[in-house]
Amino acid sequence: MRVGDLRQVASVRRIVLDDGAERGVRALSFSTGGGLDFWVLTDRSMDIGTLSWQGVQLAWQTAAGFRAPALINPEDDGGRGFNRGFGGFLITCGLNHIRQPMNGEPLHGRLPFTPARLTGYGEEWERAEPTLFCEGEVVQSRYGGETLRLKRRIEAPIGGASMRILDTVENLGAEQVPQAILYHFNLGFPAIASGSTIELNGDRLLGPTELPDGGLMPARTWPTGGEGEARCVVKSPSNAGAAGLAVTFAFDTRTLGHLQVWHDLRKHAGVLSIEPCSSPFPEKGDGPPEALAPGERREYRLEVSLAGTPATAFAPNCQVVEKADGFLPNQ
DSSP: OSSGGEEEEEEEEEEOOGGGGGGGGGEEEEEEESSEEEEEEETTTEEEEEEETTTTBEEEEEEEEOOOGGGGGHHHHHHHGGGGTTOEEEEEEEEESSOOOOOOOOOOOOOOTTOOOOEEEEEEETSSSSSEEEEEEEEOTTTTSSSEEEEEEEEETTTTTTEEEEEEEOOOOSSSSEEEEEEEEOOTTSSSSSOOOOEEEEEEEEEEOOOSSSSSEEEEEEEESSEEEEEEEEEESSTTOOEEEEEEEEETTTTTTTEEEEEEEEETOOOEEEEEEOOOGGGGGGGOEEEETOEEEEEEEEEEESSOOOTTTTTOOOOEEEEEEEEEEEO
């Protein structure tokens, strides 16, 4: 063996953020050894914070940072407290409500930013496909209301360029309840840039984009129904001479029958959201989410993979940092 510890090659390490509004947030730092590195935020529903490919950060981040759950109240701002913690590569929305506040439910439900119970993590070198993993569960419960448990496993092949999210939602309550879920994946520069395109199953949905632009695109939803796998690909140009970046989101259409896309490409925003989800817009008359009976379970499977070469913020003549007198190009 050429190393003293296999964690030199690939690892999952427990960390705790320790400054500002992020102080105390538990996380798991994944490094696949294949160019993919990301954080699973244990204290934020086991969602994904940072995500880097070939050393370049692709996840959208905001000035709020990965705010500790105790500092976020979903009922604030007229039921839009979600926006006080919005940021990172993935926020899982649900579990009985998604999208806009209505019928007493806040924006994107009550699951986001809930601390999880971590049940396992580490490196599985003995598997046919050596894998990094973590497992845990998050419970959304109200006496007299819903009791829904999300059990999550995240896997990343060692030496690879992908991750798998394997979720099971179970109704632990005594009554049938609506069950909805939306996977809010958020890409920032340079994963989304001038010239980016978005495709669903080979058909172009949007693009080429311009970054920045002056508009805010409202969320749009496309059906992906059936008994198979949908593939949404975000393609972005790279620096001269390099193959462009492709971020692929593949998901099971049996339980995620819709794809929602939204973006805000204005200055100081620059976010594109790819959102596989279980239901269309109830506020537009599309009906309520599908119910889950007591003891019933529903499984969700998604895979994110990366290919190509991302542009870098510090390439020659790449204008990224804005100053009072204009943009500061790389020197």
